Amino acid sequence: MRAAALSLACLVALGCAHAIAVDPRVQSLLAAPRDPARVRLLSLNAHRLFDLRCESRACGGSAYEALPSEAEFDAQVQRLALGIARAAPDAVCLQEVETEASLDALQRALGGRFVTAVLGETGGPGSV
Numbered sequence: 001m002r003a004a005a006l007s008l009a010c011l012v013a014l015g016c017a018h019a020i021a022v023d024p025r026v027q028s029l030l031a032a033p034r035d036p037a038r039v040r041l042l043s044l045n046a047h048r049l050f051d052l053r054c055e056s057r058a059c060g061g062s063a064y065e066a067l068p069s070e071a072e073f074d075a076q077v078q079r080l081a082l083g084i085a086r087a088a089p090d091a092v093c094l095q096e097v098e099t100e101a102s103l104d105a106l107q108r109a110l111g112g113r114f115v116t117a118v119l120g121e122t123g124g125p126g127s128v
Helices: 024-030 070-087 100-109
Strands: 007-012 041-049 091-097 116-121
Touching: 024 070, 041 070, 041 100, 070 100, 091 100, 100 116
Parallel strands: 041 091
Antiparallel strands: 007 091, 007 116
């Protein structure tokens, strides 16, 4: 799926080919016991989680579509994964996730805790 005027990604816990390692702190936080009588929801703005490809042909500099380096992308994904793990949610709704590749990388960085991930778009010609 391509970026659109409004993008919403949801990760749900039910129990890109870009490789992302799982931070041991994330593993530890997500392994903590949970209260089965409570559902924790988290809504989080990912602040332009753009993948490593420039699909708009207008990236970087003053253009809206960012074109991060692999190291910048990995660092952003790891920061988001750690923040999500610290909140210990059962479900997460994210804003400003550009593509399935971006969402997949975050899902991998969360070590499989969230087995369902959905990227929803409006189909508009713009951005996230």
